[in-house]
Amino acid sequence: MTSVALRPGVKLARFRDLTLVPVIVLLLVVGAFANPIFLTAGNLTNVLQQQSALALVVLAEALILISGKFDLSLESIVGMAPAVAVMLVVPAASNGFGTELPAALAIPLVLLVGAAVGAFNGFLIVRFQLSAFIVTLAMLIVVHGLHLGWSEGKSLFKVPESILFLGSTTFVGLPVSVWFVIILFALAIVVLRYFRLGRALYAIGGNIDAARAAGIRVDRVLWGVFILGGTLAALAGLLETGRLGGISANQGVGMIFMVFAAAVIGGVSMDGGKGTIFGALTGVLVIGLVENILSLVGVAPEWRQLIYGMIILVSLIISRVVGGKAQD
Amino acid sequence: MTSVALRPGVKLARFRDLTLVPVIVLLLVVGAFANPIFLTAGNLTNVLQQQSALALVVLAEALILISGKFDLSLESIVGMAPAVAVMLVVPAASNGFGTELPAALAIPLVLLVGAAVGAFNGFLIVRFQLSAFIVTLAMLIVVHGLHLGWSEGKSLFKVPESILFLGSTTFVGLPVSVWFVIILFALAIVVLRYFRLGRALYAIGGNIDAARAAGIRVDRVLWGVFILGGTLAALAGLLETGRLGGISANQGVGMIFMVFAAAVIGGVSMDGGKGTIFGALTGVLVIGLVENILSLVGVAPEWRQLIYGMIILVSLIISRVVGGKAQD
Amino acid sequence: MTKRFGPTTALDDAGIAIADGETHALVGRNGAGKSTLVSILTGLQRPDEGEVRFSGLAAPALADRDAWRRQVACVYQRSTIIPALTVAENLFLNRQAGRGPIRWGPLRKRAADLLERYGVAVDARALAGDLTVEQRQLVEIARALSMGARFIILDEPTAQLDGPAIQRLFERMRALRAEGVTMMYISHHLEEVYEICQSVTVFRDARHVVTAPVAELPHDALVAAMTGEAGGVYRSRRGAGPGGGTARVVLAARELSLAGKYRDISLSVHSGEIVGFAGSGSSGKIGLAETLVGLHRPDTGTVTVNDTPVRDVPSALGAGLGFVPQDRHREGFVPLLSIAENATMTIAHKLGRHGIVAPSRQRARAVRLIGDLDIKTEGPHQPVADLSGGNAQKVVMARALADDPSALVVINPTAGVDVKAKQALLGAVEEAAERGAGAVLVSDELDDLRICDRVLVMFHGRIVKEVPRGWSDHQLVAAMEGVDA
Amino acid sequence: TTNTPAATGGGGGKVGIDHPRADSDFWNSYIKYVPQMAGELKVETLNPTNSQNDVAKLVNNVQTLVGQGARAIVMAPQDTGAIASTLQQLESKQIPVVSVDTRPDTGKVYMVVRADNRAYGTKACEFLGEKLGGKGKVVQLMGALQSVNGRDRAEAFRECMKSKFPGIEVFEEPTEWDGGKAASMLQTRLEAHPDIKGIYMHAGGVHLAPTLQVLKAKSLLVAPEDPKHVFVVSNDGIPQEFDAIRKGEIDATVSQPADLYAKYALFYAKAAMEGKTFQPGPTDHGSTIIQLPNGLEDQLPAPLVTKENVDDKNLWGNTVG
Numbered sequence A, B: 001m002t003s004v005a006l007r008p009g010v011k012l013a014r015f016r017d018l019t020l021v022p023v024i025v026l027l028l029v030v031g032a033f034a035n036p037i038f039l040t041a042g043n044l045t046n047v048l049q050q051q052s053a054l055a056l057v058v059l060a061e062a063l064i065l066i067s068g069k070f071d072l073s074l075e076s077i078v079g080m081a082p083a084v085a086v087m088l089v090v091p092a093a094s095n096g097f098g099t100e101l102p103a104a105l106a107i108p109l110v111l112l113v114g115a116a117v118g119a120f121n122g123f124l125i126v127r128f129q130l131s132a133f134i135v136t137l138a139m140l141i142v143v144h145g146l147h148l149g150w151s152e153g154k155s156l157f158k159v160p161e162s163i164l165f166l167g168s169t170t171f172v173g174l175p176v177s178v179w180f181v182i183i184l185f186a187l188a189i190v191v192l193r194y195f196r197l198g199r200a201l202y203a204i205g206g207n208i209d210a211a212r213a214a215g216i217r218v219d220r221v222l223w224g225v226f227i228l229g230g231t232l233a234a235l236a237g238l239l240e241t242g243r244l245g246g247i248s249a250n251q252g253v254g255m256i257f258m259v260f261a262a263a264v265i266g267g268v269s270m271d272g273g274k275g276t277i278f279g280a281l282t283g284v285l286v287i288g289l290v291e292n293i294l295s296l297v298g299v300a301p302e303w304r305q306l307i308y309g310m311i312i313l314v315s316l317i318i319s320r321v322v323g324g325k326a327q328d
Numbered sequence C: 001m002t003k004r005f006g007p008t009t010a011l012d013d014a015g016i017a018i019a020d021g022e023t024h025a026l027v028g029r030n031g032a033g034k035s036t037l038v039s040i041l042t043g044l045q046r047p048d049e050g051e052v053r054f055s056g057l058a059a060p061a062l063a064d065r066d067a068w069r070r071q072v073a074c075v076y077q078r079s080t081i082i083p084a085l086t087v088a089e090n091l092f093l094n095r096q097a098g099r100g101p102i103r104w105g106p107l108r109k110r111a112a113d114l115l116e117r118y119g120v121a122v123d124a125r126a127l128a129g130d131l132t133v134e135q136r137q138l139v140e141i142a143r144a145l146s147m148g149a150r151f152i153i154l155d156e157p158t159a160q161l162d163g164p165a166i167q168r169l170f171e172r173m174r175a176l177r178a179e180g181v182t183m184m185y186i187s188h189h190l191e192e193v194y195e196i197c198q199s200v201t202v203f204r205d206a207r208h209v210v211t212a213p214v215a216e217l218p219h220d221a222l223v224a225a226m227t228g229e230a231g232g233v234y235r236s237r238r239g240a241g242p243g244g245g246t247a248r249v250v251l252a253a254r255e256l257s258l259a260g261k262y263r264d265i266s267l268s269v270h271s272g273e274i275v276g277f278a279g280s281g282s283s284g285k286i287g288l289a290e291t292l293v294g295l296h297r298p299d300t301g302t303v304t305v306n307d308t309p310v311r312d313v314p315s316a317l318g319a320g321l322g323f324v325p326q327d328r329h330r331e332g333f334v335p336l337l338s339i340a341e342n343a344t345m346t347i348a349h350k351l352g353r354h355g356i357v358a359p360s361r362q363r364a365r366a367v368r369l370i371g372d373l374d375i376k377t378e379g380p381h382q383p384v385a386d387l388s389g390g391n392a393q394k395v396v397m398a399r400a401l402a403d404d405p406s407a408l409v410v411i412n413p414t415a416g417v418d419v420k421a422k423q424a425l426l427g428a429v430e431e432a433a434e435r436g437a438g439a440v441l442v443s444d445e446l447d448d449l450r451i452c453d454r455v456l457v458m459f460h461g462r463i464v465k466e467v468p469r470g471w472s473d474h475q476l477v478a479a480m481e482g483v484d485a
Numbered sequence D: 001t002t003n004t005p006a007a008t009g010g011g012g013g014k015v016g017i018d019h020p021r022a023d024s025d026f027w028n029s030y031i032k033y034v035p036q037m038a039g040e041l042k043v044e045t046l047n048p049t050n051s052q053n054d055v056a057k058l059v060n061n062v063q064t065l066v067g068q069g070a071r072a073i074v075m076a077p078q079d080t081g082a083i084a085s086t087l088q089q090l091e092s093k094q095i096p097v098v099s100v101d102t103r104p105d106t107g108k109v110y111m112v113v114r115a116d117n118r119a120y121g122t123k124a125c126e127f128l129g130e131k132l133g134g135k136g137k138v139v140q141l142m143g144a145l146q147s148v149n150g151r152d153r154a155e156a157f158r159e160c161m162k163s164k165f166p167g168i169e170v171f172e173e174p175t176e177w178d179g180g181k182a183a184s185m186l187q188t189r190l191e192a193h194p195d196i197k198g199i200y201m202h203a204g205g206v207h208l209a210p211t212l213q214v215l216k217a218k219s220l221l222v223a224p225e226d227p228k229h230v231f232v233v234s235n236d237g238i239p240q241e242f243d244a245i246r247k248g249e250i251d252a253t254v255s256q257p258a259d260l261y262a263k264y265a266l267f268y269a270k271a272a273m274e275g276k277t278f279q280p281g282p283t284d285h286g287s288t289i290i291q292l293p294n295g296l297e298d299q300l301p302a303p304l305v306t307k308e309n310v311d312d313k314n315l316w317g318n319t320v321g
């Protein structure tokens, strides 16, 4: 038996969470040169606020991916959960269902709807053992279909104040939505690093049979992760509604591509069991900064997509080169 | 050795390709009752023609999935390949690049562009060992970005006759595009069943290391599959262009969801090594018939998405129940 | 207990009784139901009929994993190591801490202590995925032993271990027994049963056949109980092999070196000759064998098969080589594909023209191979995933032999296969040699190496000794340990 | 000159209608008006289809409608290039087409029912230019690049600003008709240029709420008299825009007539089936028909709505359900 000196390997693996840090630094430098406004607190706060909904969905997806599963339907929850909750609360004249539940219930209802969709996903995937990819692909269509059907495709403009509040108020100099992101990410980082429950996600994603043999209640944890994921997506929808002042029938549509891009360039593996929440956060920041710089520089609109895609591709290649290992 | 009677199991596995056949029969019956037009040759031919581009992309994706890989960028190739080829051929006045290459080159150019994108994907995934999901996600954005940038977001409607011909002519009572689908699917079914190369895809998708150890030139085959996939997607774009008489900046956008839905409800596994081309074809048919029936019945537009998603979900559950095994 | 999986009956009214404090062997052919029994005894699966009792008390509810883990610890046959986590975390999986936060520093310390106590030279901070197969196995064993359970199950723990590692494990097991720990031990190495077990239970065809003290069941009787027929240790059918110099060289290596694996290896294998390779873990023998078949490219030197240089696997196969890779699950077969397809994968180009694989010819060839190697199956169309371990290994051997190779490289061909299958597999190598093939046999098991005409011993990446047929165990082991070079 | 479509005698037959999308408030209003107007004009229609902003779906839907026996087609191709071959096929089957809201680039149409989208851009430019006194900075929240309406509005606005108000700097933001994108771009732009004083948005149906929310967060949602006020011109004329005008949150909008779009689409479809023909020139309903290379276009009036006329009962935004 050789005593293999594996230390350097370990160090490198830890670095994987940090591979995007140089990219972020680069973007900050480029941005600073491109436009003097860029490095102002105001602009950077805007970036954070604009990305807060994306960030929460990335958090949800990262938790699900680390557990070795997959959820595409989150993007539809971002629109549908707040829309349904609002329709339960506002009068029929403002496109409500006519139930006119008390406005105080609006926020709990949003979260409840998200949790319910997550629970249904979890049921089909964990209990019924269907493929997560395809279940949530179908649910992406179904959930958005419910949103369209119930709202008849209309935007909801009359939204209870409590919901708008979350997306538009500031607290100690930062928008409330940014505080949400900071607190929830910090919480998730700590739980995933230092608590058995968090470590269980890695174990399940890494080798589900081994996790089961070690006494982890795999089904219960997975189901919980799907419910949490749905809830976080609903919260993201809430923040987005507050930021935009209403809910269009398209809210969240197409977002899932960016969610995966952020999570994966941030080092979260599609194969489960690998990656960190901090890494996912750096992925969100890269995407937010790129968007902001493209806007500030005023790149011709038709070329923005390309530059965007190239930056994702390059981040990916950088993290391959720095991370060293073949990806999965 | 236990008293194994595994025959039924094997038989059942074979049935997996056929799980959607009852669904198709059901849809035919429902459609016939819903609208007398439905079962006419004209309507069914329309269904086939409308799904021909989807069918080819599903064929491409099924080949890639069976080999254990993944390609999201196909949807962008459907728009970009014909657009670039057309711009190389038509004069600058019709939004061309000004190169005005001979019109006879239009079709070869389309296919070449598709193959080139596939080759680049293959390079990054096979040689550079990046994750297929995330590479092709980035490429989905990059390729569409090229389309948008070069075309400045405009539609191209001055398209060489040769391209329009393919999408709009009939031959022995069927549109040429449908003949393409029939011939290419038949070819793929035979090659995947009876040819060394086809079996190699299953071996690679089923266990890449074993395939390598058995002397299969894994890298070469995989690279070839990506190139073939890109070419088929470009051909799909060609047929779509002919059918629509022009290329919008959105051609293909959003298609990939349906592609995966069709392949997976048709029994092609996301894990590689499993599924058949015939199964994928039944998936395409289910999607085409559902779309057609929803149109004919005149379901309120805002509810269509929902019904659509539900039918995918139900097909999925049926194939789970008939197939018997947990899905991956 | 009875347990069925669809049409398969894995346990058919079979039972076992293990006395307090004994080390009890469970043996049986591949697919006899041993691992199924393990999963029931450790609470992973519920039997269809029957029950488990610990010290006369009913077993805990299936959902109460903690209660099960207090009763019984287990080294499963399939790895339960999580590659992306550190060794320390794997050792304390789901018991890293109580309700509060995990303190990683002390956890690592505990892990390092544990590893040291069991003589496992592995860094607790390393990622488990970076360990060798052997190291992982040792980590699993250390984890099971550390659970504090009074009853421990070991399902083929030695299948991946070399001699010294096995001896270390046995010392540990003896110490545990002295402390009063009860163990159930599963292995296909029957000599191990006699070495450390007091009683033995035999399963055959999902049924219990016999339980007896080991002293009352001599080797031949044990094999007879397992197979249902009389038999013994595999004995080489051939006498002294051909005198090396005269016959044609079928496989040659010249001055091969590969950094971190082996250095300056030269080798000639003649037609009709079987050359063995022995060496302890990380001696480089596997790396060398994998280079011979084209899986690795050496830094320097050349390999030729029938005078054709080997650049990669296809060129090696094309030159007339057949081989059995180290790990059948990883590179031996494609589980979802049929026996016929797996067995003929390397000769697909010979089963039809223009790239076609004619199903009839494929089937015919497979039927012949199934017969030659006595593969237990319902037919060539059965997926290899449905076979027991020994039969799956025979399919891998069938693939190696499919093209009547003139050179054969076989790595650990009998790992985890039962005694009958072992005979069939070694017999197949010998038959190939008799037909004029030259073979390289790399194995951790001394018994396998007895069929070799000469054995080359590797140590730290070099060939340190060549011993002709007729060696003694002691002689070989000493060379492997580097004590006699 | 008369041309008689192969209509069944006295102009019977059903009209096939495809709606372009169900996720915009403007179009939802239009969709509501269609059955109402069909009743008033006594036009028989097939079940309308919806192509969800996807020209490929539009082509499928038209095929289906024709299969069901439509004698005329009403469509609103949001992508005006890729519809050419469908129009060709319909022409060969002698099925007349009325195109609502957009003008197909090529391919024969019986009538385009639309308003002058270039005029929207010009009106918005003139309104903002005057309010800003010919200097300062404005943001244009544009629609999608592949829509002729987005292009017409953007180009007219740009050209007018260049020629009439060269002192005004224009920032263009491509929003893809998406509210989330509009909000981020506007926010970023306002951060860099807090002195922006005017906003032109191409579609109130999607841009209104996010724009107001961004202004509110920046405390810029103040009365027109306040020097901090940002002048906003919208487009579409949905009820929510009118409310905002009344509250002084925005200053004007172009009322794109959803009701007349529905009404005249069906009117011309019926006329086509009856074999009627039309000539360029003024009409009896206050609009002008102009000649296109591939047909005719009835340019319906699309008035600019400001605080002065926002309560006008003739504006559809004040009557829609």
Ligand SMILES: Nc1ncnc2c1ncn2[C@@H]1O[C@H](COP(=O)(O)OP(=O)(O)OP(=O)(O)O)[C@@H](O)[C@H]1O
Pocket: B002, C005, C006, C008, C009, C010, C028, C029, C030, C031, C032, C033, C034, C035, C036, C037, C077, C386, C387, C388, C389, C390, C416
């Ligand atoms: N989950 C399962 N599903 C279907 N069949 C199974 C399953 N687990 C085991 N079997 C079958 O049950 C039988 C007994 O398998 P088991 O793994 O218990 O054998 P074993 O005695 O441990 O063999 P080996 O010596 O090869 O490890 C085999 O035929 C096997 O294929």
Ligand SMILES: Nc1ncnc2c1ncn2[C@@H]1O[C@H](COP(=O)(O)OP(=O)(O)OP(=O)(O)O)[C@@H](O)[C@H]1O
Pocket: A002, A004, C132, C134, C260, C261, C279, C280, C281, C282, C283, C284, C285, C286, C287, C288
């Ligand atoms: N992927 C790797 N990264 C770093 N070191 C490695 C790697 N693989 C093997 N080694 C080291 O290379 C040396 C040779 O290992 P190798 O696995 O080739 O031995 P082996 O042939 O498998 O021996 P055996 O099978 O008898 O245990 C050892 O020191 C081993 O630790």
Ligand SMILES: O[C@H]1[C@H](O)[C@H](O)OC[C@H]1O
Pocket: D024, D026, D027, D078, D101, D147, D149, D150, D177, D202, D203, D204, D205, D235, D236, D256
């Ligand atoms: O074409 C546009 C339409 O005129 C209206 O402004 O809504 C957005 C687009 O659909």
Ligand SMILES: [Mg+2]
Pocket: C034, C035, C036, C077, C155
């Ligand atoms: Mg076993």
Ligand SMILES: [Mg+2]
Pocket: C132, C133, C281, C282, C286
């Ligand atoms: Mg080894």
